[in-house]
Amino acid sequence: MSRRPARRAPSPRLLLKRLYGVYPEPRCELRFEGPLELLVATILSAQCTDERVNLVTRSLFEKYRGPEDYLAVPPEELEADIRSTGFFRNKARSIRGACGRILEAYDGRVPGTMRDLLTLPGVARKTANVVLGTVFGKAEGIAVDTHVTRLSRLLGLTTQSDPVKIERELMSRFPRRHWIALSHLLILHGRRVCAARRPNCAACVLNDVCPAAFRHERGEARRPVRRPTAPPAAGSGS
Numbered sequence: 001m002s003r004r005p006a007r008r009a010p011s012p013r014l015l016l017k018r019l020y021g022v023y024p025e026p027r028c029e030l031r032f033e034g035p036l037e038l039l040v041a042t043i044l045s046a047q048c049t050d051e052r053v054n055l056v057t058r059s060l061f062e063k064y065r066g067p068e069d070y071l072a073v074p075p076e077e078l079e080a081d082i083r084s085t086g087f088f089r090n091k092a093r094s095i096r097g098a099c100g101r102i103l104e105a106y107d108g109r110v111p112g113t114m115r116d117l118l119t120l121p122g123v124a125r126k127t128a129n130v131v132l133g134t135v136f137g138k139a140e141g142i143a144v145d146t147h148v149t150r151l152s153r154l155l156g157l158t159t160q161s162d163p164v165k166i167e168r169e170l171m172s173r174f175p176r177r178h179w180i181a182l183s184h185l186l187i188l189h190g191r192r193v194c195a196a197r198r199p200n201c202a203a204c205v206l207n208d209v210c211p212a213a214f215r216h217e218r219g220e221a222r223r224p225v226r227r228p229t230a231p232p233a234a235g236s237g238s
């Protein structure tokens, strides 16, 4: 493919066609059974890899079966159990806060609407979108993590750096039926090909339509996206 970068963002149709070609069944790579496990895993995934989260949740989900279990132990015990995912104090606070609210207001079940999910402490739109899209099959928005943020900017789909504004822009560009998959596609592509430190443009199926193609090789600086120093934007960032 051409080494001359495209001037404009690729059309949503073309972008989806190319990415579906590489990732025909895009899906969440976190391991879970049911909404509560996905909610907890998504909170843990802030500033952490899915591999690490899956390692931790293997034993975590054996020990904590329902929302009441996360509240039945001292906070320090939960913190120790999730320590290796980083930012463990904030994450433990979010998990316990969310579980408390789930028990208090939702009869012990994770709610299935954006409005209700956003009432859970520590849950912002990213986490809510992941849970809604992955376990409830509802596209109320698009989950925007650090990969989605970075790739959307590189591909010229947005100039925003705020996840909520990026989400709004992507929602206006892409048909709703692709919202859930779009997030997975960009995350998979960010992990496998368009790595933050060294995007592999030569191997990228978008390199003839991406305005940032081969920029890294040409040594051009990219405008950095401001990263949070702590997560619990458990749902807003990565």
Ligand code: SF4
Binding pocket: 154, 155, 193, 194, 195, 199, 200, 201, 204, 205, 206, 207, 208, 210, 211, 212, 213, 214
């Ligand atoms: S790998 Fe290169 S061509 Fe592909 S999306 Fe990333 S910057 Fe663009």
